[in-house]
Amino acid sequence: xxxxxxxxxxxxxxxxxxxxxxxxxxxxxxxxxxxxxxxxxxxxxxxxxxxxxxxxxxxxxxxxxxxxxxxxxxxxxxxxxxxxxxxxxxxxxxxxxxxxxxxxxxxxxxxxxxx
Amino acid sequence: xxxxxxxxxxxxxxxxxxxxxxxxxxxxxxxxxxxxxxxxxxxxxxxxxxxxxxxxxxxxxxxxxxxxxxxxxxxxxxxxxxxxxxxxxxxxxxxxxxxxxxxxxxxxxxx
Numbered sequence: 363x364x365x366x367x368x369x370x371x372x373x374x375x376x377x378x379x380x381x382x383x384x385x386x387x388x389x390x391x392x393x394x395x396x397x398x399x400x401x402x403x404x405x406x407x408x409x410x411x412x413x414x415x416x417x418x419x420x421x422x423x424x425x426x427x428x429x430x431x432x433x434x435x436x437x438x439x440x441x442x443x444x445x446x447x448x449x450x451x452x453x454x455x456x457x458x459x460x461x462x463x464x465x466x467x468x469x470x471x472x473x474x475x476x477x
Numbered sequence: 478x479x480x481x482x483x484x485x486x487x488x489x490x491x492x493x494x495x496x497x498x499x500x501x502x503x504x505x506x507x508x509x510x511x512x513x514x515x516x517x518x519x520x521x522x523x524x525x526x527x528x529x530x531x532x533x534x535x536x537x538x539x540x541x542x543x544x545x546x547x548x549x550x551x552x553x554x555x556x557x558x559x560x561x562x563x564x565x566x567x568x569x570x571x572x573x574x575x576x577x578x579x580x581x582x583x584x585x586x587x588x
Contacts, residue, residue, distance in 0.1 A: 395576075
């Protein structure tokens with residue numbers, strides 16, 4: 363069975379540009395969450411979407427936005443990129459996102475480098 | 478504010494040398510504690526979920542335990558392939574569905 367898939371795997375951008383990262387959840391999973399992981403740190407929560415609605419937002423600026431599509435895939439958008447946005451962006455999926463304690467399963471992430 | 482602290486930051490073991498990793502937490506209303514393993518260049522891989530004090534879970538050479546203030550990940554007779562970063566995360570009544578991660582423990586097991 364396919365796990366969580368993310369694209370692209372690597373991306374290089376310059377300051378001020380915009381980027382779109384994509385995520386396909388495990389088949390049957392309806393909840394997608396996005397995390398940012400800076401080198402040497404644990405992942406930090408950005409967004410959670412369940413049934414195409416935003417259900418949670420972390421402490422990130424409005425330059426970060428996301429959406430979930432009818433097939434439950436998701437996009438993370440970041441505008442006006444800063445050097446500090448360089449990180450591994452992780453997508454995680456779970457069957458539900460309504461308070462149940464099913465674990466989140468992660469993809470291998472998109473490595474974003476800002477020059 | 479919820480806090481998760483993992484120790485040690487790094488640990489080097491010889492093959493077969495058992496040890497424990499610690500995850501201490503200060504949270505309001507724990508709803509679940511999760512252990513993940515992360516290999517370099519990869520996403521976190523789910524290992525265990527613990528919900529209440531006294532609970533234990535086992536998988537091969539790994540055993541996770543939970544008290545009211547901390548969790549331990551015990552590694553028995555580790556092998557080089559157990560080398561990875563081990564991450565602890567919590568869900569709380571403050572965090573909603575989000576996972577709040579610690580910084581991780583980097584484990585190196587040498588032959």
